[in-house]
C-alpha cells in the first residue's frame with residue numbers, strides 16, 4: 090500500500106468515524122434497522138465520492154493543457170457509456186431494495202403488542218393513555234411527561250393530535266412521525282436497551298412548541314408492572330375500570 094493510498098484510507102476512516110458519531114445510538118430494534126441502512130448509504134456515498142474525486146483529479150492533472158495542439162477528437166465510447174449508466178442504476182436499485190426492506194421492519198406492527206398506548210399531542214404537551222390498563226399520563230406545561238414501557242416487548246402506539254399538526258420524535262429511536270388532527274397514525278417500537286430517551290415535538294406548532302418535551306423510559310417488565318400498579322393506585326378512577 091502506497092503512502093497516498095494509506096493517507097486517503099485514514100481520511101475516509103476519520104470521515105466515517107466523525108459522521109458515525111453524529112448518529113444517536115439506536116435504542117430500539119427499528120432504530121437499529123434504520124442505523125444499519127444509514128451506514129450502507131454512507132459507505133456508498135463515501136465510495137462514490139472517492140471515485141469522483143480521484144477521477145476528477147486524474148483528469149485535471151493528466152489532461153491539463155501543455156501546448157496549443159488540439160487533443161484527439163473522439164466520438165463517444167459505447168462500453169464506457171454502458172458502464173456509467175449501469176453502475177449508478179444498479180446502485181440506486183440496490184439502495185431502493187434495502188430501503189424497502191428496512192421500511193417493512195420499521196412499519197411492521199405486532200398482532201399482539203406488549204403494551205398499547207394512545208398518544209395525543211396538543212398545544213403544548215403530550216398525553217399518554219395506556220388504553221388496556223386505564224392509566225393516563227398528561228403532561229402539564231413546563232413538565233416533561235414520561236412514557237414508561239417494558240423493554241423487549243413491542244409497544245403499539247396510536248398517534249393523534251387534538252388541535253394542530255405536531256410530530257412525535259425520539260432521536261435515539263431514529264424515528265419521527267406526524268401527529269395529525271383527524272388522522273390516526275399507528276406504529277410499533279421495541280426498546281431493546283433500558284434507559285431514558287428524550288423526545289420532543291418536531292413540528293412547529295405555536296409559541297410553546299419548544300416546551301413539548303417528553304421522555305420514554307424503558308424498564309424491565311417487572312419494573313414496568315410495578316410502575317403500572319403505582320400509577321393505578323394513584324388514580325382511583327383508573328383502578329375502578331381496569
Ligand SMILES: [Cu+2]
Pocket residue numbers: 210211254255256290291292293294298301
Ligand atoms: Cu407540537
